[in-house]
Amino acid sequence: MRKVMMLAATLAVVVAPAFAAKTYQVTGPVIEVSDKVIVIDKSGEKHEITRNAATKVEGGDIQPGSKATVVYEMVATKVEVKSGPAAASTQPERGIKGAKDFVKDTGAVAGSTVEKTGAATGQFIKHPIKSTESAVKKTGEAIENTAEAIVGDKKQ
Secondary structure, three states, X not given: OHHHHHHHHHHHHHHHHHHOOOEEEEEEEEEEEXXXXXXXXXXXXXXXXXXXXXXXXXXXXXXXXXXXXXXXXXXXXXXXXXXXXXXXXXXXXXXXXXXXHHHHXXXXXOHHHHHHHOOOHXXXXXXXXXXXXXXXXXXXXXXXXXXXXXXXXXXO
């Protein structure tokens, strides 16, 4: 029983900080102080921090003009969701990959590509799948080569 109590105490000490809220601090002259708020001037920027009866004040009375460091936590009091996650774009991808995907998905082949790939009408009718696959593959290669040439020209 004693070992269980020791283990529980050890876990409480180790795990508790993992669930604690992140703290922040601001240091500067106190501009305004009341039972509900402390206003600190940090480099010309006013930091207004809410306080309550549980707020500890150490080192004397806090008064306007005195220098103080306020340690605080940020706590959400309300969250209003405006929209869901961003929807995936329905626009086709641009660039080399987009062109390759377009050719692959639609089987679209330009006349010049047909000439370059040798996918003549007769070959296409005899072996439509093989000719289309070959044309798509060679079109992708042509697109890559063109893109590499363009990028190479820009680098020079």
